[in-house]
Amino acid sequence: MAVGLPENIFITRLDAAANWARSNSLWPMPFATACCGIELMATAASRHDLARFGAEVMRFSPRQCDLLIVAGRVVMKMLPVLQRIWLQMPEPKWCISMGACACSGGVFDTYAVVQGVDRFIPVDMYVPGCPPRPEQLLAAVIDMQEKVRRTGTVMGREFAARDTSSGPTPFDLQEEHRIEDASLIQLGGFSAAATTMKRDA
Amino acid sequence: MPLTPVATHGSESKEREYVWTLNFGPQHPATHTTLRLVLTLDGEKVLQAVPYIGYLHSGFEKLGEHLDFNQYVTIADRMNYLSPLANEIAWHHSVEKLLGIELTPRCKYLRTILAELMRLHDHLLNLGTTALDLGGFTAFLYFFQQREHIYDIVELASGQRFHTSYTRVGGVLFDVNTDWVNRVRKFIQNFPPVYEEVNRLLTKNRIFVDRTQGIGYLSREDAINLSATGPVARASGVERDLRRDDPYLAYNELDFDVICSTGGDCYARYLVRMQEMLESLRILEQAIENIPSGPVNIDVDSDMVLPPKPSVYRSIEGLIQHFEMIMPNRSHDVPREEVYAATESPNGELGFYIVGNNESRAWRARTRPPSFIHFAMFPHMIRDHQLSDVVAVLGSLNIIAAELDR
Amino acid sequence: MVSLEELQSRFGEEIREKTFRDNRFIDVSSGVLLDVLSGLKADFGFSMLIDITAIDWLDYEGATDRFSVVYLLLNVETGERLTIRTAVNLPDPQLPSVCALWMSADWLEREVYDMFGISFSDHPDLRRILMPEEFAAFPLRKDYPLKGRGERHNFPVITRSEG
Ligand code: SF4
Numbered sequence: 001m002a003v004g005l006p007e008n009i010f011i012t013r014l015d016a017a018a019n020w021a022r023s024n025s026l027w028p029m030p031f032a033t034a035c036c037g038i039e040l041m042a043t044a045a046s047r048h049d050l051a052r053f054g055a056e057v058m059r060f061s062p063r064q065c066d067l068l069i070v071a072g073r074v075v076m077k078m079l080p081v082l083q084r085i086w087l088q089m090p091e092p093k094w095c096i097s098m099g100a101c102a103c104s105g106g107v108f109d110t111y112a113v114v115q116g117v118d119r120f121i122p123v124d125m126y127v128p129g130c131p132p133r134p135e136q137l138l139a140a141v142i143d144m145q146e147k148v149r150r151t152g153t154v155m156g157r158e159f160a161a162r163d164t165s166s167g168p169t170p171f172d173l174q175e176e177h178r179i180e181d182a183s184l185i186q187l188g189g190f191s192a193a194a195t196t197m198k199r200d201a
Numbered sequence: 202m203p204l205t206p207v208a209t210h211g212s213e214s215k216e217r218e219y220v221w222t223l224n225f226g227p228q229h230p231a232t233h234t235t236l237r238l239v240l241t242l243d244g245e246k247v248l249q250a251v252p253y254i255g256y257l258h259s260g261f262e263k264l265g266e267h268l269d270f271n272q273y274v275t276i277a278d279r280m281n282y283l284s285p286l287a288n289e290i291a292w293h294h295s296v297e298k299l300l301g302i303e304l305t306p307r308c309k310y311l312r313t314i315l316a317e318l319m320r321l322h323d324h325l326l327n328l329g330t331t332a333l334d335l336g337g338f339t340a341f342l343y344f345f346q347q348r349e350h351i352y353d354i355v356e357l358a359s360g361q362r363f364h365t366s367y368t369r370v371g372g373v374l375f376d377v378n379t380d381w382v383n384r385v386r387k388f389i390q391n392f393p394p395v396y397e398e399v400n401r402l403l404t405k406n407r408i409f410v411d412r413t414q415g416i417g418y419l420s421r422e423d424a425i426n427l428s429a430t431g432p433v434a435r436a437s438g439v440e441r442d443l444r445r446d447d448p449y450l451a452y453n454e455l456d457f458d459v460i461c462s463t464g465g466d467c468y469a470r471y472l473v474r475m476q477e478m479l480e481s482l483r484i485l486e487q488a489i490e491n492i493p494s495g496p497v498n499i500d501v502d503s504d505m506v507l508p509p510k511p512s513v514y515r516s517i518e519g520l521i522q523h524f525e526m527i528m529p530n531r532s533h534d535v536p537r538e539e540v541y542a543a544t545e546s547p548n549g550e551l552g553f554y555i556v557g558n559n560e561s562r563a564w565r566a567r568t569r570p571p572s573f574i575h576f577a578m579f580p581h582m583i584r585d586h587q588l589s590d591v592v593a594v595l596g597s598l599n600i601i602a603a604e605l606d607r
Numbered sequence: 608m609v610s611l612e613e614l615q616s617r618f619g620e621e622i623r624e625k626t627f628r629d630n631r632f633i634d635v636s637s638g639v640l641l642d643v644l645s646g647l648k649a650d651f652g653f654s655m656l657i658d659i660t661a662i663d664w665l666d667y668e669g670a671t672d673r674f675s676v677v678y679l680l681l682n683v684e685t686g687e688r689l690t691i692r693t694a695v696n697l698p699d700p701q702l703p704s705v706c707a708l709w710m711s712a713d714w715l716e717r718e719v720y721d722m723f724g725i726s727f728s729d730h731p732d733l734r735r736i737l738m739p740e741e742f743a744a745f746p747l748r749k750d751y752p753l754k755g756r757g758e759r760h761n762f763p764v765i766t767r768s769e770g
Contacts, residue, residue, distance in 0.1 A: 035364065077258065
């Protein structure tokens, strides 16, 4: 090198150094609501051992975590809690949506279940399966590390620009009609919110 | 967990000022699931606990009115997710009672083996996590290793390790082979040493005993009045076990004991579960050696079961039969009657109340969820205990949110 | 075994009985429900309440009442089971609460109220239990759609830059 640095000194970008550090010590916040939570436990337990990838430090306080793992279905009553937990986590933070239910509602296409958490909070990685095998979750964590390494910046500039929801906005037509019906029928506390719904022109 | 002081209403007594409200959940590691408690505390003493549930209510029973008897097994699976197959067996047990189906001997034995494996599965996780919450991490890891072996066994039978969806009306999805039988044999051999190890770790462990003995006492009268079933009731001296009192599947041909205790506290519930695992192992030993040969599904001509796949692919009759079976209005001959049937699930009496309506889906599919009923007694059991006892009592009741809220 | 005659002589003639498989159903009118249940508990040993549930009969062929409420009882000593059914109708579906007889009825009745809108008089704390407090419909009624009326989509969206 031109400057003539000694051998044990490396030059790197600050972003890259920070990302390297961040990606190898992701601290997951397990938001385990249902069956997927048991597979999450299995991933951390003896046979699969999440610790091999530096992500075993499950912290149950959102303030200490940077990776939210939504494992299991999220229902109407739970979604505000999830959003609050997401907001409580310090930047930079990422989110894995684990299982069919968290990704899309899965088999529970019913009145109570939110049809995919990505409609209401940002999601970086989707893990399909009902429940996903522990190997799949391990793969997702490894991919997540890769993503952090590739796109991260120290100041979190990669997040600042994304001010639209990352989830699917358009509901199917039937759904739209139901929402319209609902606002006509007057559903107490829910009706006011119904009018603020995003609609496709 | 925000701590907020309670508005003191008037001045009933001086101490009231020191009463605090603590919100516990709905997302808390020791609840394992999603339930919320609002505790009123005097220092560390719990004066009152008010549970709030419904944080996982996903409309299971409504779905039961829209899916047919075979499809609903996928939903029943997801109810008590510590022992998915036990729910499937309970669901089809009720459906078969409604339809008047008598299973083949092989199927009875097969389901019995699976049900007992699930009892182990459930108790292993429950005891492991209870120990984990009380500070013992090792037992959790030891037991989880054994759970992985059970996962392997059910995966070999059904193709899925977790939500197997393995039973069908009148039988099961596939028959098992000798390889599977050998796996179960091997599991039965390998399990006792691990069990012994955990037994040595916990049963006489000073810390564990101190934190569970005398905690969460439930008397026999209260257990009956509060509708307790399963290990919770048996630990309070209610001698009831549907496997013995209302035999279903192959239980009346097998020899086992009903484990009871009169302790009524968390430690008694722990001991009952531990002993039950040994009994399950005993049942498994007998059942696996005596599993009869023969068909696993009832006769196809009864128009109750799906025909075997080879005949669907290779013959026109099979194809027609299969087609008719999955048409909602052409398949089972369902009486317009109501029926309640229950099985002894690992957690207690798991029953389904089904109303039939001439089509192969239920008009109403009500679950009798043991977790729901057990959680209702929690406020009674925790009163005047310490805050740290909350997790011990919760763990000993084995509350599963999906079954609690459905 | 409780015989039908015994029940009829104590609680009136209009009690009906039906059996299907090994289940026994006793139909009573809502007026005598509390008497029958407390009589069964006190004198016939049905000490455990297994479950309370309801059925909506809207559009069910041949049904005469809108709802049935079902009480499953168990005699812990003998293992005998009994199912008590009673009918309720709109516009004011109401039944007496059995909380005083069995403590476990508390949550079970709340669930029936939450899902079907059947209220129980003298219940100590009749609130919604599974659905959010501000929810207005009764989801297990047959006229409520499986996918709801759009309630599950009514939440604010959090985006990356806000988070
Ligand atoms: S995706 Fe499947 S396993 Fe996961 S929470 Fe949903 S139902 Fe349960």
